[in-house]
Amino acid sequence: MNYVAQRLVTFPLILLGVSVLVFVAIRLIPGDAITAMLGTEAGLLTEQQRAALATYFGIDQPWPTQYWHWLTGLLHGDLGISVTYGKPVLDVILERFPVTLELALLSMVIALLVGIPAGIYAATHSEKPSDLLVRIVAMLGQSTPNFVVGLLIIYFLSVGFGVLPTMGSVAPLWQDPIANLSQMILPAITLGFAFAASVTRISRSAMLDVLKDDYVRTARAKGVPHRRTIWRHAFPNALIPVVTLCGVEFGYLLGGAVIVEQIFALPGLGRMVLDAISQRDYALVQGAVLFVALNFLIVNLLVDLAYVAIDPRIRLGGQ
Amino acid sequence: MTFWQSQKNLLAGVALATVVGALAISAPVQAATLRMAWAQDATGLDPHKQTAFSSLRLLELIYEPLVRLDANLNIVPAIADSWEFSADGTSLTFKLNPKAKFHNGEAVTSADVKASFERILDEATGAATRANFLSISSIETPDAGTVVFKLSQPDAPILTAMTDLNAAIVPASEIAAGTIGTKAIGSGPFKLDQWEPNSKEVLSTNKDWAGGAVALDGINISVLPDETAILAALRTGQVDFALLNDPLVATLVPREANLQLNRQPGLAYNVLQLNPSRSPMTELGVRQAISCAIDRQEVLDTALLGEGQVTGPLTIPAYATDPKELFCYTPDLEKAKKLMADAGHADGFEATVIAATGEPPVAASEAQVIQSQLAEIGIKLNIETMELNVYVDRWLKGDFDMAVAQNGGRADPYTMYNRYWTKDGNLQKVSNYIDDTLDSLMKQGRTETDPAKRKEIFAQFEKHLAEVSPWIWLSTSYNYTAQQKTVHGFVPTPTGTLFGLTKVTLD
Numbered sequence: 001m002n003y004v005a006q007r008l009v010t011f012p013l014i015l016l017g018v019s020v021l022v023f024v025a026i027r028l029i030p031g032d033a034i035t036a037m038l039g040t041e042a043g044l045l046t047e048q049q050r051a052a053l054a055t056y057f058g059i060d061q062p063w064p065t066q067y068w069h070w071l072t073g074l075l076h077g078d079l080g081i082s083v084t085y086g087k088p089v090l091d092v093i094l095e096r097f098p099v100t101l102e103l104a105l106l107s108m109v110i111a112l113l114v115g116i117p118a119g120i121y122a123a124t125h126s127e128k129p130s131d132l133l134v135r136i137v138a139m140l141g142q143s144t145p146n147f148v149v150g151l152l153i154i155y156f157l158s159v160g161f162g163v164l165p166t167m168g169s170v171a172p173l174w175q176d177p178i179a180n181l182s183q184m185i186l187p188a189i190t191l192g193f194a195f196a197a198s199v200t201r202i203s204r205s206a207m208l209d210v211l212k213d214d215y216v217r218t219a220r221a222k223g224v225p226h227r228r229t230i231w232r233h234a235f236p237n238a239l240i241p242v243v244t245l246c247g248v249e250f251g252y253l254l255g256g257a258v259i260v261e262q263i264f265a266l267p268g269l270g271r272m273v274l275d276a277i278s279q280r281d282y283a284l285v286q287g288a289v290l291f292v293a294l295n296f297l298i299v300n301l302l303v304d305l306a307y308v309a310i311d312p313r314i315r316l317g318g319q
Numbered sequence: 320m321t322f323w324q325s326q327k328n329l330l331a332g333v334a335l336a337t338v339v340g341a342l343a344i345s346a347p348v349q350a351a352t353l354r355m356a357w358a359q360d361a362t363g364l365d366p367h368k369q370t371a372f373s374s375l376r377l378l379e380l381i382y383e384p385l386v387r388l389d390a391n392l393n394i395v396p397a398i399a400d401s402w403e404f405s406a407d408g409t410s411l412t413f414k415l416n417p418k419a420k421f422h423n424g425e426a427v428t429s430a431d432v433k434a435s436f437e438r439i440l441d442e443a444t445g446a447a448t449r450a451n452f453l454s455i456s457s458i459e460t461p462d463a464g465t466v467v468f469k470l471s472q473p474d475a476p477i478l479t480a481m482t483d484l485n486a487a488i489v490p491a492s493e494i495a496a497g498t499i500g501t502k503a504i505g506s507g508p509f510k511l512d513q514w515e516p517n518s519k520e521v522l523s524t525n526k527d528w529a530g531g532a533v534a535l536d537g538i539n540i541s542v543l544p545d546e547t548a549i550l551a552a553l554r555t556g557q558v559d560f561a562l563l564n565d566p567l568v569a570t571l572v573p574r575e576a577n578l579q580l581n582r583q584p585g586l587a588y589n590v591l592q593l594n595p596s597r598s599p600m601t602e603l604g605v606r607q608a609i610s611c612a613i614d615r616q617e618v619l620d621t622a623l624l625g626e627g628q629v630t631g632p633l634t635i636p637a638y639a640t641d642p643k644e645l646f647c648y649t650p651d652l653e654k655a656k657k658l659m660a661d662a663g664h665a666d667g668f669e670a671t672v673i674a675a676t677g678e679p680p681v682a683a684s685e686a687q688v689i690q691s692q693l694a695e696i697g698i699k700l701n702i703e704t705m706e707l708n709v710y711v712d713r714w715l716k717g718d719f720d721m722a723v724a725q726n727g728g729r730a731d732p733y734t735m736y737n738r739y740w741t742k743d744g745n746l747q748k749v750s751n752y753i754d755d756t757l758d759s760l761m762k763q764g765r766t767e768t769d770p771a772k773r774k775e776i777f778a779q780f781e782k783h784l785a786e787v788s789p790w791i792w793l794s795t796s797y798n799y800t801a802q803q804k805t806v807h808g809f810v811p812t813p814t815g816t817l818f819g820l821t822k823v824t825l826d
Contacts, residue, residue: 167542
């Protein structure tokens with residue numbers, strides 16, 4: 001637990017670094033909230049009008065002052081107001097987050113349900129035609145961009161079958177689970193496809209390594225049934241790289257899947273950040289990136305803890 | 320089959336027929352809510368501040384100006400019933416429609432008109448449209464139904480400028496409360512019930528709208544950022560009506576039996592902006608050579624799939640002249656090469672053209688076609704594409720050799736071009752070119768009130784502008800809407816407004 005405490009202490013420092021980076025980066029891109037709103041019409045503004053709008057958007061102060069205001073607000077739990085949504089940044093993020101979280105969870109479930117059995121099957125049938133087939137499909141899954149998969153799914157459903165789930169806004173899971181799942185399943189499959197391919201490849205190679213180990217041979221020599229050798233003895237030890245991969249990938253998905261959200265018109269975090277950047281909604285970008293970074297840190301910590309649970313030999317913190 | 324079995328089948332058949340019949344009867348009772356989709360959502364609700372097409376398309380359904388443009392760009396009543404210029408052109412009087420009401424139930428009065436225009440003119444508001452109303456010296460309200468604008472000089476285009484949604488009338492009480500932009504209270508045909516930015520809008524019909532009865536009960540708008548997905552949603556009948564920008568997607572619509580594409584040449588124009596403050600575009604000969612080397616029809620056919628029309632500077636049907644009459648609108652490579660040689664650039668030169676990614680969708684392809692055409696006269700063109708905001712930032716600073724742009728049009732040539740082609744134009748920094756002829760023709764066009772004489776003035780303006788070639792005007796694009804064939808009565812207009820939805824019925 002000492003390890004967890006150590007990690008938790010580093011969180012604020014990392015987040016502070018992230019916040020400075022985002023704060024500066026978003027302001028370094030040419031254009032500001034005024035040109036984002038007015039486009040070329042911004043050229044018609046007088047100096048005074050421009051100053052009035054800069055005050056309205058909160059970009060009239062020097063950068064250090066702006067950052068200080070934002071940071072003190074943050075310490076009071078206030079991430080500022082989004083100018084496009086006209087609402088507190090935290091509210092906007094928390095409205096969008098459930099969609100992103102659900103999408104990430106669903107695609108991970110798909111990836112694990114498909115990827116682990118496929119990987120183990122391929123490992124136990126190593127160098128046979130069926131292994132080759134699994135490897136080819138996995139390679140395809142990893143190398144096909146998800147916008148291709150997404151657009152193909154939409155195209156085949158709408159042209160071939162004349163059906164398509166409603167797009168645009170998502171029914172909350174707890175209010176209308178069927179409508180919600182029908183909207184989420186296609187994007188989840190799109191994301192899960194590539195994710196499952198990675199899981200397949202990792203679990204196959206991890207399993208192959210483990211199957212060469214002495215204790216597996218011993219188990220076999222003792223006459224332990226094949227199934228039990230695989231699932232009870234080999235599998236848990238092959239899990240470590242899979243958990244690592246899932247942690248990274250899941251943390252990444254919690255930042256929003258921009259392209260898939262764009263294609264399926266899902267109101268998730270990814271599209272929100274993209275829109276916020278193009279509308280130069282500084283407060284929203286800063287708040288959202290900080291939120292995503294925090295999620296990533298938490299997921300990483302959970303992955304570390306999962307190692308200990310899976311393999312008692314591992315001790316965290318190098319003791 | 321036994322007797323009982325056939326009886327059972329018969330009963331089942333009757334039951335099924337009843338259910339089907341009930342369904343058939345209940346179908347037309349469904350509320351006539353139009354399901355609409357667009358790719359880009361509004362970015363805000365303040366009608367005086369928002370200038371993006373995507374924002375205007377929403378706000379036009381909610382707010383109203385004093386007057387509006389019909390499909391032929393004639394000025395027709397909106398909040399005002401009638402209007403009149405004084406004989407000397409320095410005062411403009413409006414009589415308001417006594418039935419006009421805001422969504423909060425309050426009548427629209429002259430005090431609201433005065434407060435709205437004062438808000439636009441107040442520099443603290445930051446309304447870009449203020450530039451069009453600088454000739455207003457005072458606003459008088461003799462009674463609740465009459466507004467008189469006193470002008471510092473005759474200003475013929477001001478009436479057209481007042482048709483702009485950016486001159487919408489908002490409640491004086493909301494201005495005082497500081498809620499313009501957070502609450503959308505207009506006097507238009509629809510009320511905004513719900514808005515989740517970049518996700519959806521829910522509009523309901525304003526039953527008290529002074530403009531007449533609206534057949535629809537409301538409009539539900541979904542934001543589907545990918546236009547291919549919009550097409551798929553139209554195909555599967557999930558969406559009744561959609562706004563499209565990409566000609567590539569729009570041209571696929573007519574292939575679907577249940578869908579209809581509406582296209583209308585818009586007022587916006589695609590243009591290659593040269594920067595005459597940068598060598599060698601400072602030289603008339605070089606600019607003219609570029610104009611002669613560019614095959615506008617080929618740019619249109621290749622980059623825009625032929626979706627548009629070759630145009631001169633004036634895109635307004637009432638003012639446009641035959642583009643063939645303009646300088647070098649028939650491509651002439653020999654002339655171009657000679658002009659280059661005479662200007663001392665027989666070997667050509669290297670320059671960079673900037674283009675925004677996806678805005679318009681055809682910008683990058685236009686730049687590529689132009690690149691290959693200019694290579695013919697030895698100009699090596701480098702293409703630099705960038706995110707829209709970055710592009711706008713550089714465009715406003717005039718920081719480019721050349722720029723591929725799609726600039727918005729207006730219903731009046733003066734309002735459309737005074738920003739670029741007058742000596743005190745706000746965007747002189749962008750156009751970087753002015754001469755006495757352009758400036759004096761614009762000034763004449765502003766004060767002249769006789770339509771025939773104005774047309775003549777602007778025809779001269781257009782001819783001269785094409786000849787001095789600070790920019791190379793290419794083509795207009797179409798405004799597209801796509802719809803199910805069950806949607807009737809939508810009239811598209813050159814301004815791209817969706818106001819025509821007030822006349823729409825659903826089967």
